């Protein structure tokens with residue numbers, strides 16, 4: 501490791517502290533402590549500027565699916581950047597990587613989803629989906645179809661439009677996020693929402709609630725239903741069996757488009773390239789993806805639409821046949837080359853199969869943490885899991901927010917060589933999909949030690965009875 505010789509740590513920290521606006525950052529803490537600086541990555545590990553090697557159980561931000569240091573992806577990026585770093589995506593210009601990637605995504609996508617509109621990431625992929633939905637119904641002469649059904653706990657992005665789809669109120673504080681036209685139904689949050697119901701009865705209740713929302717808002721006014729197959733940021737919530745299939749049937753019966761936000765679940769995280777239909781029989785009309793599409797090596801979002809929708813989009817609106825939407829960096833040739841290399845690698849190494857075969861081991865390793873009194877629930881699927889921490893297992897009461905229970909556990913884990921994501925009372929895991937059983941053992945052991953220390957701290961500080 502050359503970090504300390506290569507970098508002036510204090511200088512970098514100060515430059516960042518004084519001049520960078522970080523997303524999702526507590527500024528009181530940041531101004532006090534400054535940033536953490538990561539400088540290298542290989543496999544499931546990253547190295548910080550002090551030379552500490554850390555297992556990255558967040559996979560960046562749910563995105564480094566193929567792991568760090570993949571020379572195939574790096575070479576593909578370098579080769580394309582040397583050859584042609586940019587091609588104007590407008591007025592029917594393209595590049596070989598963009599054309600190849602569109603055809604590849606059309607093959608991977610479910611049903612008749614076979615046209616791809618590119619953007620810079622997940623939020624813009626979702627924005628683009630909304631614009632497509634508007635254009636679709638307006639072109640069909642059904643401009644009254646404008647309302648959107650979303651779910652509480654949903655996360656769909658940070659642009660003005662995608663933020664309006666989110667069902668997490670805390671993240672809207674301080675912003676003027678319009679709720680007009682967006683209707684929320686319950687999340688499939690079994691731990692807190694099922695009561696005494698089994699999965700079947702819980703599913704019935706959720707589907708009934710959805711049908712009632714359609715009835716209340718009026719099917720003729722509803723344009724689309726927006727959903728993550730497994731909710732990520734909202735707490736890693738896995739729907740009960742049959743949930744999406746039944747909701748999708750209601751949507752189809754009323755000409756409500758089903759949009760699957762696969763920004764997190766795509767490209768292997770649930771053991772399939774795309775999970776919405778393969779795992780959940782969602783039969784989407786539009787799939788949005790980003791993150792794992794390039795394994796985070798470069799920014800790229802994709803909005804994949806059905807041929808039925810595309811046929812309408814090709815038609816004229818108000819006498820004009822021009823599709824007046826587009827981003828300069830849409831089908832960026834270097835990003836598309838990175839995505840192609842990443843998908844080829846995921847396929848060649850059987851990474852989806854690895855996730856399917858290893859997910860059960862991952863889950864049962866985390867389940868051992870239910871021994872601790874503060875661990876209320878362990879849930880998830882594929883390679884995305886959450887631990888929900890509680891002050892009282894019986895009543896499921898939470899610790900007050902100022903206890904920052906997720907941060908405490910993440911802090912101990914960090915000091916022991918493991919990066920896990922804190923999210924209020926949760927800790928979330930979305931590691932590179934190449935993680936081995938031995939890596940999972942390390943993760944579970946380190947968490948065990950981190951939770952034990954956190955419980956001891958809480959008792960010592962008089963914050964918990966023990």
Ligand SMILES: Cc1ncc(COP(=O)(O)O)c(C=O)c1O
Nearest residue numbers: 621622623655656657732763764
């Ligand atoms: C389900 C989901 N959709 C959309 C987004 C937004 O993606 P991006 O941050 O690339 O804009 C995220 C980001 O975490 C996400 O989890």
